[in-house]
Amino acid sequence: MSAMELWYSTTSPFARKVRVAAEELGLSSRIRLHETNPWRDDGGLRAVNPLCKVPTLVADDGVDDRLVLYESGVICDYLDALGSERRLFPESGHARWRALVLQGLCDGALTAAGRLFAEEQKRNEERSVAMIARFTAAIDAALDDLETRDLAFAEPTIGDICVAVFCGYLDFRWPQRDWRTRRPRLAGWFEVYDMGVSMQKTRHRPMRG
Structure with a gap:
């Protein structure tokens, strides 16, 4: 599995939601963290996400060279789909x-x-x-x-x-x-x-x- 990158801030509960999900799924070691202040864009976030919001995840999905995901629910769903079975999002x-x-x-x-x-x-x-x-x-x-x-x-x-x-x-x-x-x-x-x-x-x- 390729490494992923996550832009986050330490005060954002939505970014924490993604980090907690990654820990629960055993994926945190595969995610490189970029701590940033989205209000100042001091981490170059807008170049990745035009909305300049956290969390933002960048991943290589094997199809596109770079898959950029916004919104905590979408990112958590993506992480959950990486495993052999659904753990966080039951299928039905x-x-x-x-x-x-x-x-x-x-x-x-x-x-x-x-x-x-x-x-x-x-x-x-x-x-x-x-x-x-x-x-x-x-x-x-x-x-x-x-x-x-x-x-x-x-x-x-x-x-x-x-x-x-x-x-x-x-x-x-x-x-x-x-x-x-x-x-x-x-x-x-x-x-x-x-x-x-x-x-x-x-x-x-x-x-x-």
Whole structure:
């Protein structure tokens, strides 16, 4: 299998999602990491991805000299397809729809969380109270929904990975936020999953500079 290259930032939950997936699939040693700040394009990202977004994966698929993949769900799907059997994206049935729905829920909640964080960084007079309330409501509703779901410790799907990344991002951006007390089932699951190698090796940290 040819080596791959991944452009990522240490604060992006979507980039972390790809890195966790790669660890779970045993592919991380085949991926060369390019840490970059997409807002400054200090890693030449736009030359690879015209949207200048992370994550971006470059791979040799044996057909094109260079296959460039954008969006975390697409990249994770590609990585999962490299193996002899599907592990993260079940091929059919209830398991498939469960995994995809969980991914969609958490990706949406992460988008809300990212926009909430950005809104909170503005000066007080520039902040939108209505938008902050909307994003906060989306995050809380997603957490309440996840509290009712059965999540996997072993053999996680892309859905389970997204749940872990979502919870981890909340801890990174708002370490003082108590999302656990009202969701003891979700908190207990995350405490165990977060101890795994895939989560330990991909911890968020502030971007350099």
